[in-house]
Amino acid sequence: MKLQLALDIFNLDEALGLAEKLKEYVDIIEIGTPFVLEYGLEAVRQFRAKFPDKRILADTKIMDAGELESAAAFKAGADYVTVLAVTDIATINACVETANKYGKEIVADMICVEHIPEKIEQLEAIGVHGIAVHTGVDQQKRGRTPMDDLKVMKTYSKSAEISVAGGISLETVPAYAALNPDVLIVGGGITNATDPVQEAKLIYEKISL
Numbered sequence: 001m002k003l004q005l006a007l008d009i010f011n012l013d014e015a016l017g018l019a020e021k022l023k024e025y026v027d028i029i030e031i032g033t034p035f036v037l038e039y040g041l042e043a044v045r046q047f048r049a050k051f052p053d054k055r056i057l058a059d060t061k062i063m064d065a066g067e068l069e070s071a072a073a074f075k076a077g078a079d080y081v082t083v084l085a086v087t088d089i090a091t092i093n094a095c096v097e098t099a100n101k102y103g104k105e106i107v108a109d110m111i112c113v114e115h116i117p118e119k120i121e122q123l124e125a126i127g128v129h130g131i132a133v134h135t136g137v138d139q140q141k142r143g144r145t146p147m148d149d150l151k152v153m154k155t156y157s158k159s160a161e162i163s164v165a166g167g168i169s170l171e172t173v174p175a176y177a178a179l180n181p182d183v184l185i186v187g188g189g190i191t192n193a194t195d196p197v198q199e200a201k202l203i204y205e206k207i208s209l
């Protein structure tokens with residue numbers, strides 16, 4: 001199981017410094033959506049330059065213009081680019097074809113998808129590389145978690161790599177890890193911790209057992 005660190009913080013130098021301290025416990029560095037909105041793909045370029053050996057995910061949450069937008073993120077140095085699973089299948093397909101051209105991967109973010117089994121079938125039929133179970137920040141405020149959706153995902157998915165995100169913390173890691181996703185995504189649970197390095201180390205150790 002891999003650990004993906006979601007960086008949704010706004011200061012680029014601060015984020016680069018934090019990632020440097022956490023890098024030995026992190027498999028994938030996610031340049032979060034708020035971060036991409038603040039800095040554009042320059043954030044991806046800077047992370048690529050500073051961490052040449054790390055996997056980098058650009059959380060672009062693409063909704064349209066799949067080829068153009070995913071190509072821009074891959075050219076900036078992303079290994080993984082996200083597209084919203086709720087969008088038109090033609091957009092997702094364009095992202096997948098572009099990723100294949102660059103030898104990279106697309107992760108479809110399942111935020112707000114209502115019929116999960118049908119969507120998984122559609123996504124896997126066009127060769128999406130990864131599918132992310134995701135309870136968004138605003139949904140989390142209403143007490144939702146990604147746990148039930150992850151159970152459905154694990155029941156129905158056949159080929160895609162499965163990741164899970166949405167308010168996961170050191171305390172809840174064991175329950176998610178027990179369902180064996182391929183990638184566990186943690187943002188605020190690490191970046192807002194009193195000691196982010198210690199928190200990342202403990203989470204990493206829990207999923208590496």
Ligand SMILES: O=C(CO)[C@H](O)[C@H](O)COP(=O)(O)O
Pocket residue numbers: 006007008032033059135136137165166167168185186187188189
């Ligand atoms: O994509 C996101 C928000 O849309 C976040 O990066 C993702 O939810 C992980 O962050 P957290 O662990 O803080 O929920």
